[in-house]
Amino acid sequence: xxxxxxxxxRLVVALTAAVLLATALVYTSFNASSEAKSPxxxxxxxxxxxxxxxxxxxxxxxxxxxxxxxxxEIADREDPSVKIPVEYTGxxxxxxxxxxxVIVTGRLENGTLVAEKDQLITKCPSxxxxxxxxxxxxxxxxxxLDGS
Amino acid sequence: xxxxxxxxLIAALCAFGYAAVAAFHGARTGDRRWVDSSRRSIYxxxxxxxxxxxxVESAFARSDFSFELVALHSSTTTPTLYxxxxxxxxxxxxxxxxxxxxxxxxxxxxxxxxxxxxxxxPYATAVLGALGVFFAGLMLFAxxxxxxxxxxxxxxxxxxxxxxxxxxxxxxxPPMLYSGYVLFSIPFAFAIGALITRRLDAxxxxxxxRFALLAWIFLSIGIMLGARWSYSELGWGGYWGWxxxxxxxxxxxxxxxxxLHSIMVQERRGMLKVWNVSLIVGTFALCLLGTFLxxxxxxxxxxxxxxxxxxxxxxVLVALVxxxxxxxxxxxxxxxxxxxxIESLASREAVFLVNNLLLVGLALVIxxxxxFPLISEAVTGTRSSLAAPWFADYTxxxxxxxxxxxxxxPLLAWRRISPGAALRIFSGPLAFAVAVxxxxxxxxxxxGEPWAFAMFCIAAFALAGLAQEFARGAASLRALNGGSYxxxxxxxxxxxxxxxxxxxxxxxxxxxFIAVAASSSFQTSRDVRMMPGESVEVEDxxxxxxxxxxxxxxxxxxxxxxxxLDVERDGKRFSLSPSRNYYSSNARDPSAGPIRSFFExxxxxxxxxxxxxxxxxxxxxxxxxxPLEPLIAAVDKRLLRRLPEVGPGGPTPEQIEQMRExxxxxxxxxxxxxxxxxxxxxxxxxxxxxxxxxxxxxVGGLVAVAGALIAAWPAPAARRRRVSDVxxxxxxxxxxxx
Numbered sequence: 001x002x003x004x005x006x007x008x009x010r011l012v013v014a015l016t017a018a019v020l021l022a023t024a025l026v027y028t029s030f031n032a033s034s035e036a037k038s039p040x041x042x043x044x045x046x047x048x049x050x051x052x053x054x055x056x057x058x059x060x061x062x063x064x065x066x067x068x069x070x071x072x073e074i075a076d077r078e079d080p081s082v083k084i085p086v087e088y089t090g091x092x093x094x095x096x097x098x099x100x101x102v103i104v105t106g107r108l109e110n111g112t113l114v115a116e117k118d119q120l121i122t123k124c125p126s127x128x129x130x131x132x133x134x135x136x137x138x139x140x141x142x143x144x145l146d147g148s
Numbered sequence: 149x150x151x152x153x154x155x156x157l158i159a160a161l162c163a164f165g166y167a168a169v170a171a172f173h174g175a176r177t178g179d180r181r182w183v184d185s186s187r188r189s190i191y192x193x194x195x196x197x198x199x200x201x202x203x204v205e206s207a208f209a210r211s212d213f214s215f216e217l218v219a220l221h222s223s224t225t226t227p228t229l230y231x232x233x234x235x236x237x238x239x240x241x242x243x244x245x246x247x248x249x250x251x252x253x254x255x256x257x258x259x260x261x262x263x264x265x266x267x268x269x270p271y272a273t274a275v276l277g278a279l280g281v282f283f284a285g286l287m288l289f290a291x292x293x294x295x296x297x298x299x300x301x302x303x304x305x306x307x308x309x310x311x312x313x314x315x316x317x318x319x320x321x322p323p324m325l326y327s328g329y330v331l332f333s334i335p336f337a338f339a340i341g342a343l344i345t346r347r348l349d350a351x352x353x354x355x356x357x358r359f360a361l362l363a364w365i366f367l368s369i370g371i372m373l374g375a376r377w378s379y380s381e382l383g384w385g386g387y388w389g390w391x392x393x394x395x396x397x398x399x400x401x402x403x404x405x406x407x408l409h410s411i412m413v414q415e416r417r418g419m420l421k422v423w424n425v426s427l428i429v430g431t432f433a434l435c436l437l438g439t440f441l442x443x444x445x446x447x448x449x450x451x452x453x454x455x456x457x458x459x460x461x462x463x464v465l466v467a468l469v470x471x472x473x474x475x476x477x478x479x480x481x482x483x484x485x486x487x488x489x490i491e492s493l494a495s496r497e498a499v500f501l502v503n504n505l506l507l508v509g510l511a512l513v514i515x516x517x518x519x520f521p522l523i524s525e526a527v528t529g530t531r532s533s534l535a536a537p538w539f540a541d542y543t544x545x546x547x548x549x550x551x552x553x554x555x556x557x558p559l560l561a562w563r564r565i566s567p568g569a570a571l572r573i574f575s576g577p578l579a580f581a582v583a584v585x586x587x588x589x590x591x592x593x594x595x596g597e598p599w600a601f602a603m604f605c606i607a608a609f610a611l612a613g614l615a616q617e618f619a620r621g622a623a624s625l626r627a628l629n630g631g632s633y634x635x636x637x638x639x640x641x642x643x644x645x646x647x648x649x650x651x652x653x654x655x656x657x658x659x660x661f662i663a664v665a666a667s668s669s670f671q672t673s674r675d676v677r678m679m680p681g682e683s684v685e686v687e688d689x690x691x692x693x694x695x696x697x698x699x700x701x702x703x704x705x706x707x708x709x710x711x712x713l714d715v716e717r718d719g720k721r722f723s724l725s726p727s728r729n730y731y732s733s734n735a736r737d738p739s740a741g742p743i744r745s746f747f748e749x750x751x752x753x754x755x756x757x758x759x760x761x762x763x764x765x766x767x768x769x770x771x772x773x774x775p776l777e778p779l780i781a782a783v784d785k786r787l788l789r790r791l792p793e794v795g796p797g798g799p800t801p802e803q804i805e806q807m808r809e810x811x812x813x814x815x816x817x818x819x820x821x822x823x824x825x826x827x828x829x830x831x832x833x834x835x836x837x838x839x840x841x842x843x844x845x846x847v848g849g850l851v852a853v854a855g856a857l858i859a860a861w862p863a864p865a866a867r868r869r870r871v872s873d874v875x876x877x878x879x880x881x882x883x884x885x886x
């Protein structure tokens with residue numbers, strides 16, 4: 001085989017490998033990624049059996065613990081009457097409690113959101129630095145708590 | 149003081165600007181005086197920025213809250229070490245650090261090359277000057293990026309440093325990463341200079357390769373410290389989470405390795421020139437992107453620093469670097485043609501090329517995964533993200549191939565290797581790898597995890613190959629000089645630091661990959677909820693939750709809940725004490741709930757762990773605070789009633805007294821809470837992990853960094869040559885005069 005032809009073959013092989021990798025990347029990433037959904041969107045039935053990042057508020061009084069497992073309900077932010085039960089195992093963030101905004105990653109099984117391990121994020125009502133940074137001259141007393 | 153700092157910063161901006169313009173003019177006209185003056189102007193910028201750093205640091209040390217930066221990121225209660233390191237906890241501070249390291253590194257390289265590269269260096273100076281202008285300009289003109297911004301009146305107390313960052317590893321992790329990012333600007337600047345002047349032989353590489361290596365070392369240390377911090381301070385039990393900002397540091401690390409290898413091919417064989425300039429441009433762009441990712445808040449990350457004002461300018465700079473460099477490379481394609489071609493696939497250069505492709509492939513996969521939330525949002529309209537398993541699916545096979553070719557590469561000769569020589573040199577390592585595979589399959593359950601098993605065998609092959617190289621080299625030296633084997637080995641590394649230093653790096657990386665494969669495939673993790681006195685068995689360990697304890701640190705406003713775990717294994721006993729620290733989330737704003745605020749902010753885990761050569765027993769605890777809820781709410785309500793309402797004119801003396809009483813009451817309440825926790829223990833969820841081989845991750849990393857330092861150290865032979873070069877130049881000058 002002459003060297004020019006050899007180089008051509010190598011180039012074709014390398015390019016094919018690159019195209020294959022790129023296709024696989026695009027294909028698997030859109031498949032494996034978890035889309036953000038609200039409980040309403042999730043329960044409307046128009047979802048596949050993939051994993052989703054479900055965001056909503058923890059329904060007060062719904063938290064039940066059983067050993068290291070936990071169940072609770074999250075309600076839609078817009079329409080609090082729509083609720084979805086969640087089964088969760090793993091680390092519970094400290095600020096997690098009734099009424100908190102959470103993001104749970106998991107899949108839907110028989111109307112229950114079965115969360116992946118450790119995939120519970122609780123949004124902090126006041127981030128440590130973000131808030132103070134936005135308003136360095138923080139007032140001492142929050143008006144809403146005045147006189148309470 | 150702030151005035152002095154600001155003046156120095158403005159002067160540094162001017163110095164950088166002058167350096168850029170003067171260097172460019174000097175390069176154009178060939179007038180050395182302009183070039184010399186531009187270089188000195190960079191030195192001046194370094195001096196001026198040093199003053200800036202000293203000014204800011206002394207403000208941190210004095211807790212001078214008239215500096216906005218200090219008020220936001222430090223407090224009187226912050227421990228002194230962390231007061232100083234708080235500099236890079238902020239946007240303005242890290243920009244200052246960027247500019248400062250840039251000026252120092254630029255001065256170093258320009259000083260070292262002041263008698264060389266008469267054509268390339270001036271353009272490199274111009275590039276570095278322009279970068280300096282950019283970063284100094286950001287500090288001066290971007291919103292909230294000025295380290296000397298003042299608060300009037302100065303607050304009495306600062307916000308304090310985020311408690312998660314109060315860890316020795318965190319104190320040096322950011323400057324290491326930043327130094328790594330910044331140092332890659334040096335080879336980048338010289339590559340641009342070489343492109344402009346069409347001086348595209350390997351001389352720009354020879355002068356800047358040490359900076360690339362140093363950048364890589366800094367990145368490595370930074371990444372390892374980050375991993376170590378995550379492992380010992382975050383309660384989830386891992387050292388790597390494919391977090392956006394972690395990935396941002398890994399990408400230039402990978403392309404940096406590719407660059408350090410492919411430049412050898414250019415030095416030796418005059419090939420891969422387009423590839424090399426593209427790699428360094430890409431690496432530097434990734435470094436800027438890393439800075440951007442940390443600071444922009446565009447992707448969700450553990451490194452959430454809030455909204456930033458420098459995101460857009462940084463992105464513009466990345467675009468400028470990429471577009472400008474690509475245009476320059478395309479216009480110089482004729483000069484970048486290879487001097488030779490690859491003769492055989494069984495040659496070192498061919499394997500280097502394959503490894504380069506794997507490294508860049510890895511970086512591309514990580515890039516895609518990291519930016520996927522943005523990509524998916526652009527394509528489908530909804531933001532989706534990729535989790536760790538997706539990353540692992542791609543990086544695992546690529547990493548195994550990488551280690552395989554890393555094992556093959558050093559054994560091959562440049563140009564080509566004959567089949568007979570190949571057989572001779574590969575049979576030993578291959579036999580060793582097969583033996584390791586058989587032993588692992590027979591005596592352990594390693595074969596149950598095919599990827600990890602493959603990694604063990606291939607890493608064994610690579611390690612055996614490296615051992616063979618060391619042995620062969622030492623044996624031939626001993627044949628030449630005699631002496632003991634150890635002496636010969638030392639002399640071998642000392643004489644050929646670049647090569648054998650590199651092999652030490654390979655050794656470290658192979659160890660590191662074994663640790664990663666073992667710890668990710670054979671980890672045992674259990675979450676157990678226990679009350680004091682209860683026990684659990686995890687693997688061979690019998691773990692008893694002996695007793696709770698609590699501690700208060702009024703200085704740091706820290707409340708600690710801890711647990712003593714008694715562990716028994718094969719009749720041997722020891723204790724671990726994982727704990728959880730709660731910090732008052734905003735010392736200056738008790739209205740959020742004087743007690744509640746402790747549980748709203750960042751809590752940190754102190755991991756209780758016993759490290760061993762075979763495995764780590766790793767424990768973290770998290771008390772279930774729910775039963776305390778009603779109590780905390782009631783106490784908060786009572787406490788808040790005692791807080792006076794301060795009018796617009798500031799607190800009256802009476803109110804100040806009331807606030808002082810309030811603070812005392814708050815402290816008492818916290819103390820009672822701590823006592824309550826010990827007296828009436830709450831259920832605690834423990835995460836108990838048995839992590840095999842993790843210690844080898846740190847060992848491998850240290851070995852790799854040590855090897856890289858050896859490779860970067862100037863060899864005595866080179867030192868001699870440099871002296872003789874100077875002598876020759878002087879002689880030539882004298883002769884010219886005569």
